[in-house]
C-alpha cells in the first residue's frame with residue numbers, strides 16, 4: 001500500500017462573523033516543505049482562518065483535509081502544533097516544567113529540551129516560573145515547544161510578535177530548517193519573512 005502524500009488542503013472555505021463575510025470559497029493545497037502565509041489588514045480574518053485550520057472552529061462552508069482526510073481524527077492533532085497569541089504557556093510552571101509537559105504530550109522532535117533552550121536563548125532559565133519571563137522570552141518559550149516535539153505541521157499566529165531582531169532571524173532559520181526537513185508551516189505575519197519565495201504561497205484576505 002502506498003502512503004498518501006502529506007498535504008494540508010482547504011476546500012472552498014467560508015467564514016462569516018456577525019453577518020460579515022470574512023472569506024468565501026477559499027481553496028489551497030500545501031505540500032511538504034511549503035509555507036502558507038496569510039496576509040491582510042487587522043480584522044480581515046487571518047486568525048479566524050487559522051482557528052478553522054486548527055479545528056478550533058468550524059468553517060461556515062467547506063472542509064479542511066490533512067493527507068486527504070477530514071481533520072476530525074487524532075492523527076491530525078498529533079501531527080499539528082499551534083502557537084497562538086496566548087503563547088500556550090502555563091504561567092505557574094517553570095520553563096523546564098512547561099517543556100516537560102509538552103514533551104510528555106507529544107512525540108520527541110528535533111531537539112532535546114536542553115538543546116531547544118539553547119537555541120531560543122533561554123539556557124539558564126530552566127527553574128524560572130514562566131510568569132516571570134518577559135514578553136519576548138515567553139514567545140521564545142512557546143516556540144521552543146515546536147523544537148522538542150515532532151509535528152510536521154506548524155500553525156503560527158504572528159510568531160514574530162515581541163521578538164527582537166535576533167529572535168526574528170532565529171525563528172526564520174528554524175522555519176527554513178523545518179521546511180527543508182519536509183515540514184509545513186501556516187502563519188500570519190505583519191512582517192516580511194525571509195524565506196525562499198518558491199516555498200511560500202500567499203493568501204491575501206481583505
Ligand SMILES: Nc1ncnc2c1ncn2[C@@H]1O[C@H](COP(=O)(O)OP(=O)(O)OP(=O)(O)O)[C@@H](O)[C@H]1O
Pocket residue numbers: 017018022040041042043044045046047048049
Ligand atoms: N469570537 C468572535 N465572535 C464574533 N466576532 C469575532 C470573533 N472573533 C473574531 N471576530 C471578528 O472577526 C473579524 C476577524 O477577526 P480575526 O481575529 O480573524 O482578524 P485578523 O485578520 O486575525 O486580525 P489581526 O490582524 O488584528 O490579528 C473581526 O472583525 C473580529 O471582530
